[in-house]
Amino acid sequence: MVGLKERRIQHKEQFRAEILAAARELFSQEGYSQFSMRKLAARIEHSPTTIYLYFRDKDDLLFYICEELYAAFLKAVVEIRQAEPDPGEALRLILHQYIRFGVSHPEQYKTVFFTSPVVYGSPDSFMTKDTIALRSYRAFLDLISECIQCGVLQKNDCNMLAMVFWSAMHGLVTSIIFTRDFPMPDITLMADTLIDGLLKGHAA
Amino acid sequence: MVGLKERRIQHKEQFRAEILAAARELFSQEGYSQFSMRKLAARIEHSPTTIYLYFRDKDDLLFYICEELYAAFLKAVVEIRQAEPDPGEALRLILHQYIRFGVSHPEQYKTVFFTSPVVYGSPDSFMTKDTIALRSYRAFLDLISECIQCGVLQKNDCNMLAMVFWSAMHGLVTSIIFTRDFPMPDITLMADTLIDGLLKGHAA
DNA sequence: TCCCACCATTAACACCGTTAACTGTAATTA
DNA sequence: TAATTACAGTTAACGGTGTTAATGGTGGGA
Incomplete structure (x- = not known):
């Protein structure tokens, strides 16, 4: 046998x-x-x-649920990047995609970021363990770096800038998904306003 | 007696x-x-x-803890506004204050925004019930409106713009307090970068 | 003196994540 | 073929949670 x-x-x-x-x-x-x-x-x-x-435990289970989500997001990012040669425009599209993605998977999004400390382990283990989440962040980081180098964004520490950009997107997603069933301004309008404002404000 | x-x-x-x-x-x-x-x-x-x-219950208790926090924040906002006649500069200072405030009271901040739905009730009840939290938001809204009227910010729906600005601050606070004990870029530098970029990007 | 209001308590309910100990079954080995 | 081992899945239990119902005691007013 x-x-x-x-x-x-x-x-x-x-x-x-x-x-x-x-x-x-x-x-x-x-x-x-x-x-x-x-x-x-x-x-x-x-x-x-x-x-x-x-x-292993509940967190372990949730971890895999989250990774599934990131895998889908990373796929979308890669596709956008391949289809769009201009890094500035690619960045804009990807930022939009991030918001769209977070908003359409609110429960998973909450899990990734707001389960007290644990799903992705300590920040230290997050940066060492090879996860799809980390790969997504690296892809984003590279793009920011590229935008700085080719003059789309003004010169700056790209780690810091990536964090700032990501935080802003994260904030919009968060405020939207935590105020569900609320008469909010139009989501894509807010996304546009935030992203365009940010890109313009940091343009070279 | x-x-x-x-x-x-x-x-x-x-x-x-x-x-x-x-x-x-x-x-x-x-x-x-x-x-x-x-x-x-x-x-x-x-x-x-x-x-x-x-x-009444746990949420009721937490509600009052949060209100204490907002009272302190609102006080700071009022003081800044009184000391600084220029609305654009006042906005900048208040945005900084918001981040500083959130970062230095992480647990209360989490409670306000990330206890599943409840501490401040449904979004609907949030907007009707007279809370210090709501008063703080109104003060912020007024300032944004003023900035638009006097030409510091470009014309836009002030409700929407307030939401976008707040979301961005909220995002930075959130990403900082949820990644404690992590080698993050300098907090004030990130705050500066975010706020200045945003103000520049939305300047009239 | 009797009664009532009120503060605080104990006991209990219905959950939760998780571990230890046990059962039955199927595969492997003697 | 018979004994043993590996393992999936179970029950029972521990220690925790928020919350409610019923109960005890105590002091003020009639």
């Missing part, structure tokens, strides 16, 4: 994926604050402890 | 204030995620349920 062990492993990974899928679903429906291991267990019709055979 | 009832009320309010003070202290020490009614009860050496005689 060649590959019996492998079939076991395969089955295990499949079940793991099922749990993850159920978690993602439950998560999107109930929101971060209402998500619990016990509810997830009920949904997959297993005891709560079963989940712990496939994920 | 004139004022016996009043003395009772006074005593009650004093105890309430003591609970609030203990809560504030516990809160700053343990952080939002570690704060609990039971720990607070232990600290004031009463049973957990006693707190419910003075506060």
Whole structure:
């Protein structure tokens, strides 16, 4: 019987994926604050402890949910960058994409940034562990650096500038997703205003 | 015995204030995620349920902690506005103040914005209920409006512009307080970069 | 003196994340 | 084939959470 062990492993990974899928679903429906291991267990019709055979703990599970999100975002970033040769315009499009992305996945977004310290570990481990989230940030950093070099943005410490740009986007996303069902100004208008203002303010 | 009832009320309010003070202290020490009614009860050496005689629930208690914070911020805003006649410069100073304020009260800041929906109620109730938080926002809105009228900022919907400016500040504060103990770029430098860029980008 | 209002308490409910100990089953080895 | 081992999945439990209902005690007013 060649590959019996492998079939076991395969089955295990499949079940793991099922749990993850159920978690993602439950998560999107109930929101971060209402998500619990016990509810997830009920949904997959297993005891709560079963989940712990496939994920170290709740944070570990959430981590993989978040990585899925980042993978999709990184894909979009790469596509934009390939289609748009002008770095300034690419930056503008990517910033827009970031906001659109955050706003359309509010629960995952909250999880990544607002679960007290833990999902992506300490900041130190974030910068060393190879995650898709980190790769996304690096791609963004490179683009900022490129924009400075080719004269689209004025000379500045590119780490600092990346942080500032990202923070501003992050702020808009955050304020939007935390004030859902509120008569807010039009989202794309705000995104335009923020991004264009920022780019103009930092133009070379 | 004139004022016996009043003395009772006074005593009650004093105890309430003591609970609030203990809560504030516990809160700053343990952080939002570690704060609990039971720990607070232990600290004031009463049973957990006693707190419910003075506060409707946990959110109600946190609400008053947050309001304290906003009161201090609003005071600073008013002072800046009175000392600085130029609205553009006043705006710049107030934006800086906002960041400084948020960064130096991270746990309260988190509470205000990131406790799932509740501390300040639904967005709708936020806009109707007279809170210090709302008054602060109104003061900020007025200043933006003034800046547009006197030509410091380019013409735009002032509600929208206020939201964008605030979101950007909010984002920087948030990214800083959620990445504590991280080798971040200098905070005031980032604040300068963000604020100056934004003001320049939206200058008339 | 009796009663009532009120403060504070204990006990309990319904959750939560997580660990330890146990059960049954299927594969491997003697 | 029989014994053993590996392992998935379970139940029970621990220690924690916010909150409510019922209860005890105490002091002021009638």
